[in-house]
Amino acid sequence: MNDKLKIAVVGAGIYGRNHLNGYTWNPRSELVAVCDLSEKIRQQVEAEYGVKAYADLDELLSTEDVDAVSVATPDPYHKDPVLTAIKHGKDVLVEKPLATTSADAHEIIDAAEKAGVRVMVDYHKRWDPASIAVKNKLAEEGTGAPLRGYMRMDDIIDVPTNWLNWAHASSPVHFLGTHCYDLIRWYMGCEVTEVYARGHKGLLESMGVDTYDTVTAMLQFENGCTWTVENSWIVPNGFAKADDSCTHIMCENALIRVDSQRRGVEFFDSQKGYTPNICFMQDNGGRLAGFGIDPMRDFVDCIQTGKPFLAGLTDGLHAELIAEAVTKSVETHEAVKLTY
Ligand SMILES: NC(=O)c1ccc[n+]([C@@H]2O[C@H](COP(=O)([O-])OP(=O)(O)OC[C@H]3O[C@@H](n4cnc5c(N)ncnc54)[C@H](O)[C@@H]3O)[C@@H](O)[C@H]2O)c1
Incomplete structure (x- = not known):
């Protein structure tokens, strides 16, 4: 299948694993690369998933052929990877909460609007x-x-x-x-x-x-x-x-x-x-089945079909x-x- 959505995951910790598995399992998406600050996690991911793991998202997105980015970094550190993805014109799925300050949330919203990029928030409930x-x-x-x-x-x-x-x-x-x-x-x-x-x-x-x-x-x-x-x-x-x-x-x-x-x-x-x-x-x-994995499947579906997100930037901000x-x-x- 050559119309797979090519995804990079940022943050491969406890919850990032669900992102990795969600895109690997889905026949309509392909995990192409991972970014994590931890060298240990990068080595584990490369061994388990067979994709290159980067320490720097900007380098990843300048090197790899990526359609969309999935962000599972810690709560207060969503903004930088999301803004980097937006700068590269990539649609984004970001873990909840969108940000831990409304100032960060507004910055993300402004950047996404200017770039014409879509951002979904993983409120998996x-x-x-x-x-x-x-x-x-x-x-x-x-x-x-x-x-x-x-x-x-x-x-x-x-x-x-x-x-x-x-x-x-x-x-x-x-x-x-x-x-x-x-x-x-x-x-x-x-x-x-x-x-x-x-x-x-x-x-x-x-x-x-x-x-x-x-x-x-x-x-x-x-x-x-x-x-x-x-x-x-x-x-x-x-x-x-x-x-x-x-x-x-x-x-x-x-x-x-x-x-x-x-x-x-x-x-x-x-x-x-x-x-x-x-x-x-x-x-x-x-x-894989369940509401831990459904948002990743739905994200791929929404990007490929243009369907609206179940939870988007306004939901994240509010x-x-x-x-x-x-x-x-x-x-x-x-x-x-x-x-x-
Ligand atoms: N743990 C849960 O049960 C759970 C459930 C739902 C949602 N979430 C959400 O998922 C997000 C991640 O949580 P977690 O539990 O996986 O945390 P975690 O600490 O287990 O993993 C975070 C990973 O992000 C990496 N990282 C940090 N900053 C980075 C950066 N700038 N660039 C690249 N990698 C970076 C860390 O090295 C780490 O591997 C949080 O926003 C959290 O609220 C977690």
């Missing part, structure tokens, strides 16, 4: 079958207006203390909260007008990671629905999954509940029980604006109004 079911249920006339919502998305403490060496430069608000803000905006079909939030610092700080342990935010939406969103990075490591999440939505004529924790499969060994998120990623003998307002409210103990 939009591809989760449970989220799709909720979105469709809310669209049913008989459900009535949503009046109150609750969403929790927490991670085990291993994530900020062992998995990510850059957790101090992000927060539960940016790493987890932006997932929630994006998903709820998608559900509500309108914007947040005001937020009030409180947070706690101390435990992670005492372990050398200067960020919030837990943040609780109240979001007021234009449609009158009020949401409470809880995000924490300190769930004990003995928990049955790396993350814990759930959603409740009270509508005029319906109650919607999503238990993202128990997806129907449980494993037990002599140490502990484990409840895998079977919807996230399954390797069916080399055929999730970041909410994250900034939440963080400001935590710091000032005051409600923060949002303007777009």
Whole structure:
């Protein structure tokens, strides 16, 4: 097949692996090169994927024949690779959050508009079958207006203390909260007008990671629905999954509940029980399935067909604006109004 979309992946860490696998597996795309700052990771990727790995994206894009770039660098370091890709006229898939400051998000948006380049944001919860079911249920006339919502998305403490060496430069608000803000905006079909939030610092700080342990935010939406969103990075490591999440939505004529924790499969060994998120990623003998891989497949599809992205630059910017307002409210103990 010679119409494969030729992709370069930037950042081949924990989540970048899903990007590498997503494009390698897809018969409509071809992984042509990788960029990572770590020499160890570059060597591993070259050995496993048989493509050249570069330390510098500009050099990669000046050397290789690439159609699009997929960015999975740490939260605060998305801007530079995205701007480099845009400078070379390449369409981009960037991991969530688009940026950790609205100034970075605006810079990306301005550059993409000037270059006529398309940028998709990997808010992968939009591809989760449970989220799709909720979105469709809310669209049913008989459900009535949503009046109150609750969403929790927490991670085990291993994530900020062992998995990510850059957790101090992000927060539960940016790493987890932006997932929630994006998903709820998608559900509500309108914007947040005001937020009030409180947070706690101390435990992670005492372990050398200067960020919030837990943040609780109240979001007021234009449609009158009020949401409470809880995000924490300190769930004990003995928990049955790396993350814990759930959603409740009270509508005029319906109650919607999503238990993202128990997806129907449980494993037990002599140490502990484990409840895998079977919807996230399954390797069916080399055929990959799940909402961890669907965004990469959809990105290829959107670029090849011109279809609109499920989550684009405005979504990335607005999730970041909410994250900034939440963080400001935590710091000032005051409600923060949002303007777009
Ligand atoms: N870990 C998760 O469960 C998860 C889930 C969903 C999304 N994400 C998102 O994916 C992104 C990456 O997270 P991760 O967990 O893979 O982090 P990670 O630390 O495991 O990997 C990041 C990789 O990027 C490389 N890197 C850093 N700066 C770079 C640069 N300028 N150019 C090239 N390479 C660079 C690092 O060497 C590292 O290999 C984050 O934005 C994160 O929010 C992570």
